[in-house]
């Protein structure tokens with residue numbers, strides 16, 4: 001059985017993620033899944049744009065009064081960097097260096113938690129000043145869009161941690177490599193969505 | 209490990225169905241549960257027609273009527289038509305492309321159980337304080353203010369079953385792209401595979417907007433959000449957009465596989481190659497593509513403005529072109545063929561005029577100014593029943609006869625089948641043809657009764673009588689199924705004698721591993737080619753006999769779906785019952801824990817060894 005084969009850096013395939021049919025299926029299936037996720041976020045973005053700054057008569061909250069770019073900038077840097085570190089992990093996977101994979105994935109997770117902590121702080125701050133989920137259509141659509149992204153981050157973190165734990169003893173094989181590959185793909189997707197949130201929600205919010 | 213041929217007791221048989229990942233068994237699960245919901249939706253339809261048979265009727269109260277009407281539409285579309293079509297896709301597509309299974313057998317099972325639990329959840333509303341009552345479209349301006357939990361059942365139930373549909377869509381896309389046998393190029397794919405492929409792509413892009421719309425509805429009703437509440441800055445039109453961005457592709461998700469089934473039938477029973485194969489493929493893809501650009505034709509009267517209305521009107525009319533191409537290709541397939549009028553063929557022949565009538569009214573409605581008159585009248589009801597019953601349901605019934613031998617190795621009675629056809633077909637036209645005129649005479653849709661003497665009495669009565677004919681047809685069908693199952697006469701290979709594609713070449717009953725050796729596809733209608741060349745086996749092979757890799761059965765999909773089912777009750781009673789939040793957490797916990805179990809355990813499947821395959825002929829049902 002393919003999984004039982006012991007690989008060395010010399011025999012390890014160039015593209016373990018598509019080395020067998022199962023891998024090819026996962027690879028394609030996951031890309032398609034991300035296509036659907038894109039439509040999902042597109043719907044959230046469209047709704048947010050339609051409801052931005054809309055609220056009950058006399059609402060004082062606007063994107064300008066609410067958002068603070070320095071905090072969001074730090075969050076963006078954390079998440080972008082975490083995407084880079086997950087690329088490093090994939091780089092080591094290609095070279096059949098399992099320790100490298102685990103190390104860089106761990107760093108990715110740490111950065112992800114940093115992002116999450118700041119996001120929770122940000123949300124807490126908004127709620128504290130009265131911008132709660134039920135405050136207005138604006139607040140509902142803001143929290144739903146950014147919160148759905150945040151939920152993706154949580155799921156991504158849980159996923160990667162689980163992978164690192166389950167494979168700590170198993171090491172690298174075609175079977176496990178494919179799991180890392182899809183997880184890192186997911187992480188990149190989360191990163192790309194954030195770039196759009198940063199631009200459309202925060203930058204455009206502060207500018208106009 | 210020899211998993212071949214073992215006798216099973218009831219307990220282990222049940223366990224087998226709960227854990228199966230075999231596409232052929234999942235097909236039967238889809239067919240059975242879809243069939244069950246079809247009967248439920250049919251009973252609801254009968255209640256509607258009884259209420260409307262005479263003016264000023266008090267058989268149903270206004271509120272109950274709304275619930276039954278809503279559940280009829282929702283059940284038929286989400287829980288009957290789509291799952292039954294998924295049943296056929298599961299039964300046929302892997303065989304048709306020469307694959308041993310779908311790409312993700314585990315997800316295939318998960319998709320089914322999600323649909324199943326979602327459907328059960330939705331229908332439990334009847335016993336837990338009342339069903340949804342805002343129409344299958346559940347416009348937010350109505351549904352936000354609907355008292356009780358009906359709408360919550362709708363939103364949560366569709367969310368769960370929709371997740372199942374989404375998974376199934378991805379599964380079929382990957383299966384068709386990656387798992388085709390050698391020689392099965394895209395332009396040699398049978399039409400049913402092609403239409404499954406395009407319908408799956410539509411599912412991939414159409415279901416996320418519905419997911420989001422439903423979440424908004426759930427959050428507005430259950431968690432204090434304000435997406436649709438205009439006093440809080442919300443906008444109810446957002447629901448309509450999201451719903452129809454899903455909703456229009458959805459009708460093509462239904463009709464494309466139906467087109468596929470009829471394309472197979474016309475070719476098989478005209479004993480001729482499908483006319484204009486490449487034009488058919490092109491038309492299918494084009495319909496799928498255009499299907500995403502026309503959603504606002506459901507919203508002409510909302511007030512989007514003349515520019516938007518004009519654009520969407522033209523785009524909508526454009527869809528009639530590829531649809532017309534298909535109709536002509538079918539006609540030219542029959543033309544000069546050596547026709548056998550079997551039951552499936554009878555349905556196919558009945559489909560053409562019925563569906564054309566529905567298409568014509570569709571184009572009429574596409575003219576925005578005219579639609580101001582037609583919108584929300586019985587004309588619309590007539591239109592969509594002509595396309596859905598005259599298209600999708602006829603295809604489902606035709607497919608039932610056509611694919612029954614493939615799924616069960618027995619043949620439904622042709623005689624009873626034809627009796628069903630005539631009752632159903634005549635009943636269908638009697639019910640819905642006349643509704644065009646009711647619409648033109650001004651009868652609005654979704655009314656629970658009407659006042660005597662507006663000229664609507666007779667037509668409504670005729671319409672209700674037609675519904676009874678359809679019901680008789682369905683009862684005969686049920687008798688047919690029961691009798692066939694009791695008699696249990698095996699039919700063996702190529703039951704229709706004129707099969708053209710790989711699914712008919714396989715030995716009956718289909719072995720659980722499908723193909724002993726991966727077949728080599730030598731052209732469009734490859735089985736036909738082999739038969740013409742006198743190949744007794746009906747197949748050429750692409751590989752020597754070797755071990756076959758099989759996936760393990762799994763109970764996890766069932767548990768994962770059950771978790772969401774439990775969690776949905778928590779969400780529904782949030783803020784009302786003390787146990788709501790714990791139940792929500794426990795349900796989600798079950799789902800997450802089963803996901804983690806799936807991830808933590810290595811599941812490599814098993815192998816059937818060459819030696820065991822050698823002398824194995826049929827399946828082990």
Ligand code: HEM
Pocket residue numbers: 345459460462463505506524525527528531566567568569570571572573574579582583584588591592595596599600
């Ligand atoms: C030539 C093709 C078609 C055209 C031009 C067309 C056009 C339209 C238009 C303009 C409407 C909106 C009418 C209104 O509410 O005022 C409509 C409604 C509808 N159509 Fe079609 N249609 C076509 C084919 C189909 C097919 C193939 C199906 C399903 C298999 C379908 C299912 C429906 C349904 C369910 C509705 C009503 C939805 C509702 O309001 O509840 N149509 N169609």
Ligand SMILES: [Cu+2]
Pocket residue numbers: 455456459502503505506
């Ligand atoms: Cu439409």
